[in-house]
Amino acid sequence: MVKPTQVTNAIRRLRFAAGELTQAELAERVGVTRQTLIAIEQGKYSPSLETAFRIARALGTTLEDVFQFPEEQP
Amino acid sequence: MAFQSAPEERSAWIMLALAVVGYPVYLILLFAGADGRPLEAMPFAWPMIWTIVGSIVVSIVLHAVFRVFTDLESNKRDERDRQIGRFADRTGQAFVIIGALSGLALAMLQQPAFWIANAIFLGFFLSAVLGSIAKVIAYRTGFNASW
Numbered sequence: 001m002v003k004p005t006q007v008t009n010a011i012r013r014l015r016f017a018a019g020e021l022t023q024a025e026l027a028e029r030v031g032v033t034r035q036t037l038i039a040i041e042q043g044k045y046s047p048s049l050e051t052a053f054r055i056a057r058a059l060g061t062t063l064e065d066v067f068q069f070p071e072e073q074p
Numbered sequence: 075m076a077f078q079s080a081p082e083e084r085s086a087w088i089m090l091a092l093a094v095v096g097y098p099v100y101l102i103l104l105f106a107g108a109d110g111r112p113l114e115a116m117p118f119a120w121p122m123i124w125t126i127v128g129s130i131v132v133s134i135v136l137h138a139v140f141r142v143f144t145d146l147e148s149n150k151r152d153e154r155d156r157q158i159g160r161f162a163d164r165t166g167q168a169f170v171i172i173g174a175l176s177g178l179a180l181a182m183l184q185q186p187a188f189w190i191a192n193a194i195f196l197g198f199f200l201s202a203v204l205g206s207i208a209k210v211i212a213y214r215t216g217f218n219a220s221w
Contacts, residue, residue, distance in 0.1 A: 005218040035080045036154040044216030045154050 005046045008068045012041055014059045021059075029058040081144075082155040083213040086162065088136045090206035092129045097199045100125040114186040122195055158212045166205025173197010 015021040027037035032051060039045035040055070047055070056063045103121035176193035 005216070007218075032152045032154070033080065033150050036152050039154060039216065042216075046218035048153055051153060 005043060006070055007046050008043060009041065009066055010068070011037075011055065011059070011066060014061060014066060018059050026055070026058055030054045080155055080213060081151060082159050083210065084140050084144075085137065086206045086209035086213070088133055088140075089202055090210065092133055092136075093199055093202040093206065096125055096129045097196075099128070100195070114188045116188060118188055118191055122191065154217065158209055158217050161212060161217065162205045162209035165208040166201040169197050169201035169204055171197075173201070 011026075015023070015026060023037050023041065024034050027034045030037065030051060031054065032040075032047075036045065036047075040047050040051075052063055052067055056066045059066060100121055103124060104116060104118055107121065108116045173194045173196060176197065177190045180190045180193055
């Protein structure tokens with residue numbers, strides 16, 4: 001029914017690198033609920049591009065540092 | 075943890091519970107007033123109206139109760155809630171269409187009003203059940219925009 005996302009992320013590691021930010025604090029900065037931030041972190045939800053950029057900025061890094069997508073096989 | 079779930083997920087559980095309880099309640103009301111009449115002659119309008127009005131009232135009360143016992147943060151909605159909501163609505167809509175088409179076909183075949191109304195009503199019930207289940211699954215197992 002719902003295809004699992006192939007996008008992986010480093011939010012958990014980057015939260016700790018950014019001064020042990022809690023999920024609630026990051027969610028507040030990004031403007032989503034804590035449940036949604038948890039779902040993104042666990043790879044259960046692919047956020048919109050805007051939210052992805054907000055997460056990267058809130059963590060003080062770039063989009064590709066936060067989110068990774070596997071290379072397509074030729 | 076149930077009180078910390080997303081508002082749309084809570085809403086889906088309430089809707090699912092109401093649909094699962096509501097339809098049997100309708101059937102009980104329907105057959106209680108049957109008075110030995112054949113199916114087509116059973117008065118269905120009031121049992122149907124009572125079930126619909128009752129479901130709306132119970133839904134409002136349950137939503138209000140959950141809102142009172144939930145912290146403000148958990149009552150917010152965001153893009154994920156809206157996307158899952160739209161996905162569930164679209165999933166459930168299939169049965170509304172099937173119910174409506176069945177009603178239309180029965181009307182064209184000049185069948186009794188009882189069967190036309192009940193086909194449409196059953197479509198609503200199945201739509202609510204399927205839509206709620208789709209929403210709960212999307213919240214529990216994950217959801218991404220490329221579905």
